[in-house]
Structures are given as C-alpha cells and as structure tokens.
Amino acid sequence: MSWDPEEVARIIFDRQPWVVLTGAGISTESGIPDFRTPRTGLWEHYDPIEVLSVEALYHRPEVFFRVGFEVLMRFRDARPNKAHNILAEWEKLGIVEAVITQNIDGLHEKAGSQKVLEIHGHLRSGHCVVCRTSFPIEVLVEKVRQGEIPPRCLCGGMLRPDVVLFGDMLPPCFEEAQELAHRLPMLVIGSSLQVSPANFLPSYAPLLGIINLMPTPFDWRARFTIREKASFALEAIHRVLTTKLL
Secondary structure (H helix, E strand, C coil), rough: CCCCCCHHHHHHHHHCCCCCCCCCHHCCCCCCCCCCCCCCHHHHHHCCCCCCCEHHHCCCCCHHHHHHHHHCCCCCCCCCCCHHHHHHHHHHHHEEEEEEECCCCCCHHHHHHEEEEEEEEEEEEEEEEECCCEEEEHHHHHHHHHCCCCEEEECCCCEEEEEEEEEECCCCCCHHHHHHHCCCEEEECCCCCCCCCHHHHHHCCEEEECCCCCCCCCCHHEEEEECCCCCHHHHHHHHHHHHHHC
16 A cells, blocks of 8 residues: 555545545446446447437437437446445535535435535436426336337427536536535545546645546645545545544
8 A cells, every 4th residue: 555544534634524526436346337447448338429428319319318328327226335435424424515426326325425416417317308397217218118219208309318418518516516626625536537627626626635546637736646446545544534533
C-alpha cells in the first residue's frame, strides 16, 4: 500500500463535511462495467454516439432501444457494494454532506444515501417527449419487449428514459452540484474526470482527494490520490475513522 490510511482519514476527519463525486468506477464491484478501463470499458464494445445519444433516439430509435436501452437496463438489478454502503454511513456520521454521481444505476440511494444529485439522470422512470407525462421505467421496458419501438405514450409521443444522453442538457441539479463543489472539499471516487462538464467540478473545490484506479487530469491538484478499488480504499479509511477518530 503506497498511501497511508491514517493520514487520509485524518484529512477527511479534519475537513468534514465533504461532497463526494462518483463515477462508473465505484460500481464495477457491483457488476457494472465502467466506460474506459482498457479491455473492459463499455465503450470498447459500443459507440456511445451510435447507441446512447439524442441523435440515435430520434433518428435511429431501433438502434437506441434494441442496443442502447438494453445496455442501460443491465444496470437495474445491481446491488450496492461496500463503497456505496460506507458513503451512506459517512452521511449519517456527518462526514459527507452530499453525493454527486455521474452514474445512473441508483446504487447510492439503494445503499441509503439521502442527498444524491444524479447529474446524468436515473433509470427509475421515463417520460413522453410531447406531453411530458412521467412513467415508471417498467412501462418502457414492457413496450420494448413487446416490439413497440419506439415506445409511445397515449398522446402518440415517444417515450424515453430519464437519463442524460449524449447531446442532452444536464438537469437542474447540476447547479446545486456546482454550488456544493465551490463550498466543500471534494472526494472523487471512481471517475476518470474525462466527461464534461462534470469534470470541471473538482476545479472549484477548495480541497480535493481522488480515489481512482487510473490517473486523472486533476491528480496534480489533489491533496491525496489513491490508486485502489473504491471499496478497498474506503474500508481502510473507514476503519481508521471509526476506531481512532470518531
């Protein structure tokens, strides 16, 4: 281990509360592939612009719903891992004020985190692009399963999942994410910090820590960088926090 859990735990304890920014890397231990790891990243198998973009949704709905939507649905049955559970516990302890996540898997909520900003949306629901009526995601899943592509609302409008596709605007909660990033120290977990504009958030933080297997563009700015899996690193830090500092 090339980093000191006691040193990192002390930094986290002394500067609490934190805002946490999570990416796909925190969910890989829940069986969800990340996007960029060599040989295992999701986009080595699919072109995101081809299957998960606004352009694909409107102009190639067969590709979007037969391929892109099916890829998204793989995430629905995943369960939180130790990293998600520890962050939920840290929220209860006052160490974490909020989680900003780039993930659409809903695992932070499943783990019990209360303040979660899903800046790339979620898979709990969808809506009609015409009348804006909201539907449980199961409605879209069933329509697609029955061959209705694209799935339609009673008004005739197309139904789409409530996820942020390539080419979409970010949801209003991104403004709150920016405010938190300016105000609180930030812990980045499992993000390569390659996707804009979420990758600008660490530049606002008064203090930055990073847990990620691969280097990021903001490593030079971080007070600490940890090249470990999220659950391993958080367990080591949590052990120190709960036995020596709290």
